[in-house]
């Protein structure tokens with residue numbers, strides 16, 4: 430609303446509400462009066478103009494404040510959704526105040542040994558290939574880009590087999606049939622919605638000569654009952670390269686970075702390393718789901734296929750910059766060190782219930798309650814992680830969002846629940862103050 434008002438201000442018609450003879454205040458004077466909002470002057474001018482156009486100069490400050498609130502800023506995630514798409518999915522550790530700047534220049538494409546031009550695939554991508562047991566890897570802007578690039582580079586102009594049970598929409602308009610249409614590949618549907626068998630793929634192979642078989646993780650929906658799908662190892666026996674869109678990006682099903690092994694809530698989630706070992710030629714996954722890194726998409730697998738993807742013109746349009754590659758490299762190094770504690774997603778996902786309960790008590794506001802967190806971002810649908818937090822009677826989510834910093838909580842059964850699993854312990858004091866302001 431507010432940003433529309435400001436945008437509208439720039440092209441607003443002449444003010445109408447001022448009686449004849451009454452001059453509206455000067456835009457510039459009004460903009461200077463609200464300088465305390467802290468926005469750059471041109472944005473204050475926009476707010477002043479919008480307020481004057483609306484016939485209510487006194488609203489200028491509120492318009493400017495809501496424009497300021499629309500800017501990106503840190504929030505406290507008390508929703509219990511670890512990968513909350515509205516909150517930027519995987520939490521990343523912000524650079525320490527007063528610490529080193531995140532990046533100045535870097536050897537992004539410089540080979541420091543030879544002094545010649547290097548490759549963007551030498552750092553984060555090489556480490557992710559190492560982690561997944563792949564011959565090579567390529568990083569693009571997000572998971573959707575990784576899938577589009579893979580089918581464009583490897584399948585354009587040729588048939589691509591996909592099970593009817595995997596023609597999914599992931600959300601945000603990402604629909605497998607449309608992605609295939611975009612890529613120029615010809616979708617060949619195999620099997621039925623609930624059951625697809627190896628012989629369905631074999632029958633398709635007799636009719637067409639596919640560039641690849643695409644297998645897609647169903648992510649945010651689950652089929653139960655009379656269902657069957659074909660495992661990657663069986664698909665690999667068919668002949669054409671098997672490309673698997675894993676989506677959530679669990680690196681290794683044995684979770685060597687976790688002391689206690691894989692937690693129960695990971696049950697059955699396919700992982701990059703095991704999918705490649707089972708015979709997939711290429712896997713794609715997101716950087717900011719279960720990998721716990723920045724928004725990115727990863728393609729990993731056979732060197733020749735990764736190379737074909739890297740040489741496709743779309744790859745240039747999808748390449749991330751040094752900020753993302755630098756972040757992803759840090760995450761990859763943490764996995765290699767088996768240091769889950771420095772990956773905020775895994776640190777939060779595996780915090781013990783006892784520790785969360787103790788923090789809930791220590792907040793000394795609201796009622797300590799047990800609750801359930803979820804992975805989110807379409808990962809692990811229906812699976813819950815036991816958690817703890819505090820509850821307040823009534824719906825306080827509006828005032829909590831208005832708090833500085835904003836606190837995002839949820840409502841269940843008429844109570845506001847703040848789930849501590851997704852809250853950084855360093856934010857407990859802020860959370861307690863926000864909750865106390867509601868009581």
Ligand SMILES: *Cc1c(COP(=O)(O)O)cnc(C)c1O
Nearest residue numbers: 571572573646648675676677715
């Ligand atoms: C999430 C997801 C995508 C899209 O990845 P983004 O990183 O959100 O672009 C594609 N495929 C599957 C199976 C997914 O789960």
